[in-house]
Amino acid sequence: MKKMIVVGAVAAALLYVASPYFAIWSIYHSATTGDALALDEKIDWLTVRAGLKEQLGAAMVAGAVKNAKEDQFAAGLMALAGPVVIDRAIDTYVNSQNLVQLIRDDEKRRAERRKIAAPTINIKVEDQTLANDHFPQKDLSLNTDSITYAFFTSPTRFRLSIGDKDKGVLNVLMRFSPGGWEVYRIGLPDELMKEFGSK
Template structure:
């Protein structure tokens, strides 16, 4: 009976600790320029599809807001947005959400040169559901930087990043120099 209890405690501890270990592996993959590990830890096609849907919805929603404020000009702008934005967003996401692009991101390269962990970017990390784990990321050097939430899901017997929840586009664009 005692052995069964110990096994249960070990199993629960392993289950609870595994997503944090996955976050550590992500950090190490970024710092060691390990593309293969990054591809195993991140479901890039799923993340790209999720981001495309989110960004397109935000862009089209913003166009709708402008249309309501300025009916004539807004209608023209909304039509152009609906025509061109989805392809532009898809191309941008396809180019930026790849293992190569992430590993060559200036912030990642800078941290790699200094062998400085990304742990200070994490502001929150915990289970959202039994098979979903989220962690919030924020630039620690810029107090007004927006928070980006990464979503991991239990995929078989491993945790993988399957989505990224961006803040509203206005929050992101207002921080661009």
């Protein structure tokens, strides 16, 4: 009996450890298949939007303060009106439907890049032709395939970090709730925040 209890406890622990990884796959699968209703169950958009407003608003205010010496009127106007504009934009565009469209557009861009054939160069050396069929192609977009961190930050919290140090790291924070794992905050790359605040 005790052995069965131990085995059951170990199995439950392993399932719990694996559960956030399955949740991440489930979110991506829902996005790629266009299941917006499933995304609404897996993402707490209210807290996600609140976090984005906080980050972008702070970056804009910081940029306004920094540029105040050059144009105080414009800086003051930006500090007052900027957060309002940001709030409305986030409320309008940050939702499951637009996430689905964003993922689909990204998949289309990836597919198009794969279809683009590199030029072929023929070099004639002593009547022999050497063909260089493909050149390495450098991808200048944010490398969303690069996962730098994916593990628990506490027993009920999980962090997924995507990107690289050069182009910035996007942090997706998840928490365990009665309904399972859900995304509750998205941490934007520091580089993006600095660029946003300098506009």
